[in-house]
Amino acid sequence: MKLNFIDLKRQYDRYKTDIDSGIAEVLESAQFILGNKVAELEKQLAAYAGVRFGIGVSSGTDALLLGLMAYGVKSGDEIICPPFTFIATAEVIALLGARPVFVDIDERTYNIDPALIEDRITERTRGIIPVGLYGQVADMDAICTIAKRRGLFVIEDGCQSFGATYRGRRSCGLPDMGVTSFFPSKPLGGYGDGGMVFTDDEEMAKMIYSLHLHGEEKRYQHKYIGINGRIDAIQAAILLAKFKYLEDEIKLRQQKGSYYTDGLKDVVVTPYVEPHNTSVYAQYSIMADRRDALSKYLNEHGVPTAIHYPRPLHLQEAFNYLGYKEGDFPVSEKTSNGILSLPMSPFITQDEQGYVIGKVREFYSQGIR
Ligand SMILES: Cc1ncc(COP(=O)(O)O)c(C=O)c1O
Numbered sequence: 001m002k003l004n005f006i007d008l009k010r011q012y013d014r015y016k017t018d019i020d021s022g023i024a025e026v027l028e029s030a031q032f033i034l035g036n037k038v039a040e041l042e043k044q045l046a047a048y049a050g051v052r053f054g055i056g057v058s059s060g061t062d063a064l065l066l067g068l069m070a071y072g073v074k075s076g077d078e079i080i081c082p083p084f085t086f087i088a089t090a091e092v093i094a095l096l097g098a099r100p101v102f103v104d105i106d107e108r109t110y111n112i113d114p115a116l117i118e119d120r121i122t123e124r125t126r127g128i129i130p131v132g133l134y135g136q137v138a139d140m141d142a143i144c145t146i147a148k149r150r151g152l153f154v155i156e157d158g159c160q161s162f163g164a165t166y167r168g169r170r171s172c173g174l175p176d177m178g179v180t181s182f183f184p185s186k187p188l189g190g191y192g193d194g195g196m197v198f199t200d201d202e203e204m205a206k207m208i209y210s211l212h213l214h215g216e217e218k219r220y221q222h223k224y225i226g227i228n229g230r231i232d233a234i235q236a237a238i239l240l241a242k243f244k245y246l247e248d249e250i251k252l253r254q255q256k257g258s259y260y261t262d263g264l265k266d267v268v269v270t271p272y273v274e275p276h277n278t279s280v281y282a283q284y285s286i287m288a289d290r291r292d293a294l295s296k297y298l299n300e301h302g303v304p305t306a307i308h309y310p311r312p313l314h315l316q317e318a319f320n321y322l323g324y325k326e327g328d329f330p331v332s333e334k335t336s337n338g339i340l341s342l343p344m345s346p347f348i349t350q351d352e353q354g355y356v357i358g359k360v361r362e363f364y365s366q367g368i369r
Contacts, residue, residue, distance in 0.1 A: 001355045002302035003343045006185045010347040015241055022237035037236035044243060045196055049162075050173035053205035055197045056231035057212050060159040060181025061088040063195035064129070065095065066229055067155045067177050070207040073098050073126055080120055081129040081157075082112040083312040083324075084332035089131055089157050090313050100322065101125070102314050104329040108272040110134065110285075110339075113331070114142035118150075127153040132161025132171055134308070135187065135253075135282035136273055140166050140174045147175070155179060159195070160282035163187050163250045167276045172198040182231075182239055187253070187280040188246050190235040252346035253281040256353060260284055260342065263357035267364045269338075283308055284344040288360075290369065291338050297363045298342075303356050306341045 012019065026037060038056045046054030057063045073079065075097030081089050083102035090100035101120050106113040110133045117128065128147055130138035140156065147154045154175035158164075161171040162180040172178030180186070182194035197208045207224075210216055215224030257279065261270040269287035273279045285308060288294050295305045312332040314324035326333065342356055 001352065003304060003348075003352055003356070004345075005304040005306060005341075005343050007345045007347055008184055008189070011242075011345070014347075015245060018241035018244070019238055022241040023234055026233045026237045032233050033230060035233050037233045037240060038231060041231075041236040041240050041243070042196070044240065046198060048243075048246075049170050049178065049198045051178075051198045051200040053199050053202065055205060055208045055212060056236060057195045057197060057229045058231060059193040060157075060179060060183065060186075060195040061092060062212075062227065062229045063159075063179035063181070063197045064088060064155065064157060065092040065227070066197055066208050066211050067179055068092055068096055068098070068127075069211050069226070070177075070204055071127060071153050071155075076124060077126045078122060078124040079127050079129060080112075080117060080125060082131055082133075082332070083314040083329050084110060084309065084335055085131040085133060085157070085313065086159070086309065087313060087316065087318070088159070089129055090319070093129075094319075098126070099124075100313070100319070102324065102329060102332075104331045105133075105335065106139075107331050107335075109136055109138070109274060110335055111136065111138035112143070114139050114146065117143065117146050121146075121150055121152070125150070125152060127155060129155050129157050131157040131159075132164060134271065134285050135161050135164055135280035136271075136277050137161050137164050137166035137171045137174065139274075144175050153177070159183075159186065161187075161280060163246055163280045165278045172196075173200075176201065177204065182235065185282075187250065187282050188239065188243060190239050190242075192232065192235055194231045194235045194239065196231075249346040250278075250280050253344070254278065256344060256346070256348055257281040257284055259350065259353050260344075260357065263353070264360060267361055281344060283341040285339050285341045287335070287338040288340050289338070289364075291340050293369055294360065294363050295340055297368055298356070298359055301359050303359055304343060307336075307339060308341050309339075310336055312336050
């Protein structure tokens with residue numbers, strides 16, 4: 001058997017009529033920038049996340065950047081985030097001249113450990129960016145309680161967790177601000193780059209809106225230094241067509257997640273989802289002994305795998321200047337050495353999953369090195 005890591009073609013085949021007609025409408029209208037599709041997407045997704053405002057932007061990275069810009073983050077400020085995440089989370093902090101201050105993750109959820117946050121807060125700390133890794137929201141109540149007590153903002157990096165719930169509330173609608181990504185492989189993915197910033201705060205929403213249009217207040221009148229951070233109308237049309245199926249897809253992802261877990265839990269560490277959470281399984285990631293050998297074995301047998309992420313951010317060359325060293329964040333380091341993502345999509349079949357499970361079990365039962 002030969003599998004795909006994420007099968008985006010199967011998804012397109014299912015929604016082809018809706019997607020093609022959405023794209024055709026944009027082409028016919030010749031409204032390529034902003035316009036109805038973008039406004040409609042913003043309205044629908046903000047309502048889904050449970051907040052009043054959504055601003056469609058050019059990527060998850062730009063969504064994070066715009067969030068920090070809206071809070072006026074500048075050189076000398078410190079922002080707390082986990083070192084075990086995609087680089088964008090910390091990169092945007094550094095881009096603004098501020099300092100990413102890493103806090104290790106929880107061993108079971110792989111999300112920032114709230115118990116370790118307070119120790120890292122200084123008089124320069126301005127905010128916290130928790131990440132909902134692999135599709136499960138971080139412990140937002142604990143994080144927001146600390147933030148409130150210490151006068152910090154919280155931006156939820158929901159690039160992997162859009163659609164997940166935390167104590168019955170949706171990711172991206174939890175703290176002061178939430179952001180997500182529409183990178184094609186995300187739970188709600190477009191066919192290119194895109195993202196969204198969510199907030200309930202009208203002033204912040206206006207600020208983000210302005211910042212994503214070069215800081216414009218009115219046409220060609222620029223109040224702030226901003227960026228070109230818009231989402232394309234064609235992406236918005238694709239996302240609107242796909243959003244109709246998001247809840248169904250999330251249920252499928254959860255079923256596929258449980259199926260893997262049932263088949264693998266006695267041989268590897270399977271994902272742990274807190275009882276008060278639901279996960280959207282942006283990735284299905286296991287902790288595995290002899291991870292690299294297992295990955296090689298699976299690849300040789302037609303099962304593609306990925307490592308999210310092989311090196312935590314404090315050990316990345318780009319962040320050498322921060323002065324961290326090996327051993328500083330032991331849970332992140334241990335997780336980087338053992339984590340392995342298996343093929344996952346709402347449309348992976350039971351046969352395919354059975355094949356993957358069989359190959360993982362075979363690897364361990366035969367003691368392959
Ligand atoms: C946790 C996290 N943050 C930020 C991003 C950046 O999103 P984008 O690729 O849309 O810029 C991603 C996407 O890969 C992500 O997984």
